[in-house]
Amino acid sequence: MPPADTTHAPSATSDPPAVEFRAVEKRYGSGPVILDDINLTAAPGDFVALIGPSGCGKSTLLKLIAGLSPITRGELLLAGRTSPASLSTSATTPNTPADDLAYVFQEPTLLPWLTVAANVALPLDLRATPPARRTPLVTAALALVGLAPRADYYPRQLSGGQKMRVSIARALVLSPQILLLDEPFGALDEMTRDRLNEELLAIRERQRWTAFFVTHSVAEAVFLSNRIVVMSANPGRLHREIRVDLPYPRTPATRRAPAYHRLVDEVSQLLRSVEDIATTPPEPETRNPKPGTVPL
Numbered sequence: 001m002p003p004a005d006t007t008h009a010p011s012a013t014s015d016p017p018a019v020e021f022r023a024v025e026k027r028y029g030s031g032p033v034i035l036d037d038i039n040l041t042a043a044p045g046d047f048v049a050l051i052g053p054s055g056c057g058k059s060t061l062l063k064l065i066a067g068l069s070p071i072t073r074g075e076l077l078l079a080g081r082t083s084p085a086s087l088s089t090s091a092t093t094p095n096t097p098a099d100d101l102a103y104v105f106q107e108p109t110l111l112p113w114l115t116v117a118a119n120v121a122l123p124l125d126l127r128a129t130p131p132a133r134r135t136p137l138v139t140a141a142l143a144l145v146g147l148a149p150r151a152d153y154y155p156r157q158l159s160g161g162q163k164m165r166v167s168i169a170r171a172l173v174l175s176p177q178i179l180l181l182d183e184p185f186g187a188l189d190e191m192t193r194d195r196l197n198e199e200l201l202a203i204r205e206r207q208r209w210t211a212f213f214v215t216h217s218v219a220e221a222v223f224l225s226n227r228i229v230v231m232s233a234n235p236g237r238l239h240r241e242i243r244v245d246l247p248y249p250r251t252p253a254t255r256r257a258p259a260y261h262r263l264v265d266e267v268s269q270l271l272r273s274v275e276d277i278a279t280t281p282p283e284p285e286t287r288n289p290k291p292g293t294v295p296l
Contacts, residue, residue, distance in 0.1 A: 015043075015044055015079075016077070016079055016080030017041045017042060017043055017044075017077070017079075017080070018042050018043060018044045018045075018046065018078070018079060018177065018178060018210035019040070019041070019042040019065055019076075019077070019078060019178065019210065019212070020040075020041045020042075020076070020077040020078075020080075021038040021039055021040040021041070021064075021074070021075075021076055022039060022074050022075040022076070022077070023037055023038070023039060023073070023074040023075070024037075024038040024039075024064065024071050024073070024074035024075070024076055025037065025038075025071065025072045025073040025074055026038075026057070026060060026064060026069070026071055026072050027072050032235065033235040034057050034060050034235060034236055035057045035060055035061060035064075035235060035236045035237075036235040036236065036237050037237065038061070038074070038236075038237070038238060039238070040229065040238060042210055042212070042227075043210075044177075044208070044210055045208060045209075045210060046210050046211070046226060046227055047204070047210075047211045047213065047224055047225045047226050047227070048210075048211065048212050048213065048225060048226075048227045048228075048229060049213045049214075049215060049220075049221035049222075049224060049225035049227070049228045049229070050062075050212060050213065050214045050215070050229050050231060051214075051215060051216065051218065051221050051228060051229070051230055051231070051267070051271060052230055052231030052232060052233065052236070052239070052271070052274060053231075053232070053233045053271075053274060053275045054216075054233075055233050055234070055236075056231040056232060056233035056234075056236040057231065057233075057235070057236025058182075058214040058231060058236075059182050059214055060236070061212075061236075062103070062180045062182055062212055062214060064076060064083075064085045065078070065083070065085070065101070065178065065180060065212060066085075066101060066103050066180055067083055067084030067085050068085075068103075069085065070085050070086075071085050071086055078100075078101075078178070079100070079177070100176055100177040100178060101176050101177065101178035101179070101180060102123075102171035102172065102174060102176040102178075102179055102180070103171065103180045103181075103182070104167055104168055104171045104179070104180065104181040104182065104184045105167070105182055105184070106182050106183045106184065106186060106187070107187075108155070108163040108164050108166060108167040109167065110155040110163055110166055110167065111155075112154065112155050112156060113154075114154075115151065115152050115153065115154060116142070116147060116150050116151050116152070116153050116154070116155070116158070116166050117138050117139075117142065117151040117152065119155070119166055119170060120138045120141055120142060120166060120169045120170045120173055121134055121138045121173070122170060123170060123173055123174050124137060124138070124173060124174070127174075137173050138151075138173060139151070141169040141170070141172050141173040142169050144169060144172060144203050144206070144207075145165040145166070145168055145169045145172075145199065145203070146165065146199070147162065147165050147166060147169065150162070159192075160187065160188055160192070161188055161192040161195070161196060164184055164185065164188065164196065165196070165199075167184065168184070168200070168203075172203070172207065175207070176209055177209055177210065178209060178210050178211075178212070179209045179210070179211045179212075180211075180212050181211065181212070181213045181214065182214045183214050183215055183216065184196075185197070185215075185220070186215070186216065186217075193217075193220070194252075194255075197220060197223055197224055198250070198251065198252070200224065201224065201248070201249060201250055202249070205248075205249060211224075211225075213225065218264055218267045218268045218271060219255075219264055221267065222244055222246070222260060222263045222264050222267060223250055223254060223255065223260070224250075225244050226243070226244050226245075226248075227241060227242070227243060227244065228241065228242045228244060228267055229241050230242070230267070230270050230271060230274060231274075232274045233274075239270075239274055240270060242263070242266065242267055242270070244263060245259075246259060246260060246263070
């Protein structure tokens with residue numbers, strides 16, 4: 001087995017955490033608690049996979065990091081600074097995403113009337129980046145995902161995997177410090193998904209960002225991350241964290257390693273136990289009958 005890659009290991013310096021949740025609670029209005037007592041710290045360079053039952057708040061957690069939704073209680077810090085989500089005091093207050101992060105959604109969300117290059121350039125357009133700077137940044141981002149020859153194509157001319165590569169390029173064009181990915185490969189076939197997992201880590205070899213990756217695939221979580229956070233539901237809580245000590249870079253050979261399969265089995269069993277708890281109905285309430293009566 002090759003030696004562990006330390007270039008992209010979590011930072012061991014005195015730098016502040018990239019992301020830090022401090023007793024964070026999230027609810028929408030007067031509704032039920034969605035996330036409860038979230039305490040989680042990610043160091044610069046961490047690749048954190050979030051996995052858990054449907055409805056446990058994985059995507060909500062990403063939205064809090066992005067500043068797209070305010071926290072209800074607690075504190076959320078990005079690189080030691082109070083995040084936009086913490087600055088909001090009302091669920092109806094508009095939020096502005098942090099400048100140093102990017103978000104990759106479940107669907108590519110490409111504009112069909114724009115070329116591949118124009119879709120990737122959208123974040124730069126929103127920041128009024130001069131064309132002289134914009135063109136080389138778009139070219140470099142497309143080269144990272146292997147789509148430079150298709151810069152003038154339209155989304156209808158691309159496969160599902162290629163569209164997702166465009167979405168990733170659009171997220172990386174601003175060189176973010178934090179990359180949020182919400183099941184970006186969930187709708188793809190297994191072979192395409194595995195290949196994009198490998199390509200994502202290859203990009204990580206060339207760029208340094210902290211990643212939060214939501215997935216329902218245990219195998220994907222183990223392959224990509226150095227930390228897996230298993231969440232429980234109703235309300236969403238951090239149930240347990242598992243460290244993934246498989247060395248980087250990870251390749252197709254990683255999926256054949258005994259240590260990889262042991263971790264997949266461990267996380268699968270843990271996830272199954274959490275899902276069993278989530279689907280177990282509560283015990284019926286018992287009351288002491290009044291004297292002289294027969295309980296029904």
